[in-house]
Amino acid sequence: MVRFTVLASGSKGNSTVVTGGKTRILVDAGLSCRELFRRMKLADEDPATLDAIIVTHEHSDHVAGLAVTARKLGIPVYFTEPTHRAWVRWLSPRKQMTYAQWLEQCRQQAAARMAEADAASADDCDPEEIETLADLTAKQEDSSTTDSTPAQKKKKKSEAERDPTALPVVHYFQAGKPLQIGDISVSPFTIPHDATDPVGFVFQAEGVRMALATDLGYIPPNVKAQLKSVDLLLLESNHDLEMLRDGPYPWSVKQRVLSRVGHLSNEACATYLEAEYDGQATYIVLGHLSESNNLPELARISAERALNGRASLLANRLLLAPQHEPLTSICF
Numbered sequence: 095m096v097r098f099t100v101l102a103s104g105s106k107g108n109s110t111v112v113t114g115g116k117t118r119i120l121v122d123a124g125l126s127c128r129e130l131f132r133r134m135k136l137a138d139e140d141p142a143t144l145d146a147i148i149v150t151h152e153h154s155d156h157v158a159g160l161a162v163t164a165r166k167l168g169i170p171v172y173f174t175e176p177t178h179r180a181w182v183r184w185l186s187p188r189k190q191m192t193y194a195q196w197l198e199q200c201r202q203q204a205a206a207r208m209a210e211a212d213a214a215s216a217d218d219c220d221p222e223e224i225e226t227l228a229d230l231t232a233k234q235e236d237s238s239t240t241d242s243t244p245a246q247k248k249k250k251k252s253e254a255e256r257d258p259t260a261l262p263v264v265h266y267f268q269a270g271k272p273l274q275i276g277d278i279s280v281s282p283f284t285i286p287h288d289a290t291d292p293v294g295f296v297f298q299a300e301g302v303r304m305a306l307a308t309d310l311g312y313i314p315p316n317v318k319a320q321l322k323s324v325d326l327l328l329l330e331s332n333h334d335l336e337m338l339r340d341g342p343y344p345w346s347v348k349q350r351v352l353s354r355v356g357h358l359s360n361e362a363c364a365t366y367l368e369a370e371y372d373g374q375a376t377y378i379v380l381g382h383l384s385e386s387n388n389l390p391e392l393a394r395i396s397a398e399r400a401l402n403g404r405a406s407l408l409a410n411r412l413l414l415a416p417q418h419e420p421l422t423s424i425c426f
């Protein structure tokens with residue numbers, strides 16, 4: 095059984111359940127735990143059967159319900175190490191910076207990193223693929239595997255209550271280095287976005303490949319390489335350029351969204367679908383649509399035109415991932 099259920103997509107929260115074989119992974123937890131569980135039930139997904147949570151990046155629309163959900167289910171969370179650190183720093187009450195200052199710092203770091211990646215992209219090489227590092231386990235130990243006395247358990251519980259960043263287990267992964275979670279193979283890849291170490295994923299189970307790429311300013315060569323030969327493509331179609339330019343956002347925010355580390359426009363999504371996409375997917379899901387600077391119909395028409403008659407019930411079937419309700423599960 096391979097299944098892909100988008101619970102929410104957009105700047106008010108992102109979360110998707112990927113099922114392969116006997117394994118279920120929650121990709122991002124950008125809604126409250128209560129709302130995530132409510133939507134899972136609506137979509138016929140049982141929260142109690144989740145095996146792990148994996149995180150794309152530390153922006154609040156991807157992690158708002160992360161700690162509570164992981165603690166409630168007692169399941170491990172997979173991060174890149176920089177993303178975990180950034181998330182901890184963001185939740186830490188002792189933080190010295192405002193979130194806006196910290197975001198600006200991340201934006202600058204990401205821009206510098208992508209400039210380096212661009213310089214190295216002549217041979218389509220992701221610089222992070224060169225590095226090798228064994229999977230690391232964070233200092234939090236799996237409390238379920240140690241036999242604690244009731245008093246110790248109580249102490250652990252109160253520690254979790256005091257520390258909003260406490261998680262049952264943390265596993266680290268690296269962009270460019272595939273990992274296995276139960277029956278699902280996961281290939282994380284770097285995306286250009288103003289977070290500390292943002293990634294997209296290709297999930298593979300039972301021969302089915304599903305790609306998830308939202309929150310990216312443009313589609314660099316390493317991402318194009320990952321999006322080849324997928325059966326399902328969840329791609330960002332964030333804003334209509336004209337609506338964003340004429341819309342309500344302050345100039346600085348418009349610049350951020352439009353930047354190389356911002357979000358993918360309908361136009362950029364369409365350019366990719368028309369010129370580069372290999373036409374192999376059964377499903378194309380447009381995601382992370384802006385509620386202020388886009389309309390579902392604009393995103394759909396733009397992508398339909400780009401697919402130029404290739405969209406049908408059998409191939410390149412076009413779906414839109416909503417913000418406020420789950421998208422009907424996609425089964426293979």
Ligand SMILES: [Zn+2]
Pocket residue numbers: 104105108153155156309382
């Ligand atoms: Zn986002």
Ligand SMILES: [Zn+2]
Pocket residue numbers: 151153287289309
């Ligand atoms: Zn983001």
